[in-house]
Amino acid sequence: MNDISPEYFQFQVRTEEESYNLDAVVMRVGSDWLVSIQGGEKPHIGAVAAAQSRPSLKGAEAVSETASVLCFPGHKEDVITKEVSEKLASLLEAKVVVTAGIHWDDISPEGIQRVIENSRILISKIADKIRS
Template identity: 60%
Template sequence: MNPTFVETDIKTETGSYDLEADVRRIGDDLLVAIWGGEKPHIGAVAVAQPRPSLKTPETTSATASVFCFPSHKEDELVKGVSEVLSAVLGAKVVVTAGIHWDNLSEKGIR
């Protein structure tokens, strides 16, 4: 067996509320870790797999299952990212995220 393993690091550089991501292609699948802020951590995990769209079966969509630790809010982020990547790549995708800034405003969250 000749496994395929490719790793890429991504970082935003806006100067405020920057995020980092580690993206690993493991065979046909994708593993993504997203973090940022003053206290990076694991707050939520999503696992997605591609499937035919319910509305248009000839189009690929994806379904995700999400685990979010209590009092964390990364669930929407990991679900959205995992479903988009899974549908576009036609692969199983796992995304984890943990982002925390103290006293973050509503504007900062967006």
């Protein structure tokens, strides 16, 4: 992980798609990870998820994850925070906390799907950056 102290490592990533791009700030906290995802017109915290890797129930050689989610009333980011935290916890075999605040006025169902797809792109970008 470069020449940065293994106890503290921080970076930013951004999707670069045609629309509904997302930004993430990622920070290593000891052996754990904290991710803040933002997108749209009004930065905020709409949901928080905490996930931890664990041995899979399918067998000792597989890794799975467990997550808890808190979503503030009227917000829908819980789907994204849960998926991102679980995938990263499993990939990194670590505890991961993800916050998200994503808002575009009058977003269409297709736009919502694009945001979800972009959140999956963020997972890959984050994992690639950590592994580099």
